Amino acid sequence: MTTAPVTGSVEDQPRDVAPSRRLRSRRRLTAFDLFSGAGGLTQGLQDGGFRVLGAVEFDRAAGESYVLNHPKVRLWNSDIRTLDASKLLASVRLRPGELDLLAGCPPCQGFSHLRTLNRTRDVLDERNDLIYDYLRFVRELRPKAVLLENVPALADDRRMTHLIEGLIELGYPADDGYRILNAADYGVPQRRRRLVLLVSRDGPILSSFIVRPVATVRDAIGDLPVPGNTGDALHDMPERRSQKVTELIRSIPLDGGSRTDLALSRQLPCHKKTTGFRDVYGRMAWDKPAPTITTGCHNPSRGRFLHPEQHRAITLREAALLQSFPPDYQFAPAAGKERIAAMIGNAIPPRFVQEHTRGAREALLS
Structure with missing residues (x-):
């Protein structure tokens, strides 16, 4: 598809928005969903205006549920540890650096408060190390921004420190890029404290879109x-x-x-x-x-x-x-x-994700 050339002088163009900014604002931002579950994160991204190109989920039943609701998204119903991130990117016709947002929620049961009260369980739970596969995908895909959601206890785990260090090495200044937030402050009819890391190559993307009144x-x-x-x-x-x-x-x-x-x-x-x-x-x-x-x-x-x-x-x-x-x-x-x-x-509450896409869109389209 070709785009017709812009005609007329500069004076003929609207003065409130520069042509280049106007074209950027029309672009549909792209996203990829890791550890997608039944699709709550994808639903929130789509509700926020992102086009989700692909998703990865290991559980078979969750994958079936995902496909029922998001049939146009390519799903890899596989163990993420066996997947080549660069091949997945190529299959959705993108090159490294072109994806707008890589989003994901590595399984959080291994970081839950009740489990981490027992440090032996924390060390042995192999699900905790899946966060390194998230980092591996960031390294291979080089997205313009990354979004990670998890339980607050992850903030005190050594793996979070390694993740932050890895992101910084890759050019994402993530040392001040995460917050502990309550989903009830973002339109979700539920008290749910979550760790949210949202950062672009230019710096942290901090959401301030607290919704009032609280949903009940x-x-x-x-x-x-x-x-x-x-x-x-x-x-x-x-x-x-x-x-x-x-x-x-x-x-x-x-x-x-x-x-x-x-x-x-x-x-x-x-x-x-x-x-x-x-x-x-x-x-x-x-x-x-x-x-x-x-x-x-x-x-x-x-x-x-x-x-x-x-x-x-x-x-x-x-x-x-x-x-x-x-x-x-x-x-x-x-x-x-x-x-x-x-x-x-x-699941990640879709409304919670949707509210955070506002800040992401502003950062990526600016």
Whole structure:
């Protein structure tokens, strides 16, 4: 495709924006998604105006879910450690240095707070070293900017120090390029603290687009029908509870109540033995953000995952909405409830990513 030459004198052009700047602003920025999961990061990038050219994800069910929602993006459903980064770049018809944004979230379970309390686990968990494959892709692709999202505990891990040093050696001044942010400050109806590193070759890209008012549980799921016969398989998946647990759930006060509100005689024996994990068997509050949506989001024994007023845990559709996925986002149905809950809980909230693309776009188009 050829572009017609600009005609007329300089005086004929609009004076508010220079022609070169105007052409740059029309360019669709490109991105590549590493450790894509079911596609939350890709969704946020696309919502923010980026064209995602390719993605890498090891898990088969997550890859199937990714393809259901992003069929036009080329997905490598493979172990990233076996992939040649330069060949992937060539397959999407780019050369080193041409990609606008390399984004990714290396698996974070190995960096989680509960796991890093045990230093032996931290050393042995091989998933932690996948962050070096992220750095390898930066080295081979030489993108104009990089985005990495992970749990806050990564900031205190030696691998983060090595990553920062590696990025600096490659020309990305990343020593001041990361922040610990709360997704609730960026339009996500959920409290979720995450480490975000966003830096270009020119320096850190710092986002200041805090959204007010804060989105709430009511905003996200308040209009949903009672599950069971809605026609949405993700919303209608049944739950199975013992009679004892069902009675416990019914006794939890509505709209933010907790098992700690009950008399000791009405609490489960296992709950009487500990003063920790106080959110277990707690209800969400309608007019507050949800707690962090985790891989156990469908199970009230794993956190504050009871519906504000209905006597049940939140459904997988409700969990996806609280993660800011679109209402029609699909997950591979054959994966089963546990695997889908893991995909949702491990995802990056698309709205969180979308807000950060604003700063990235401004930096890359300036």
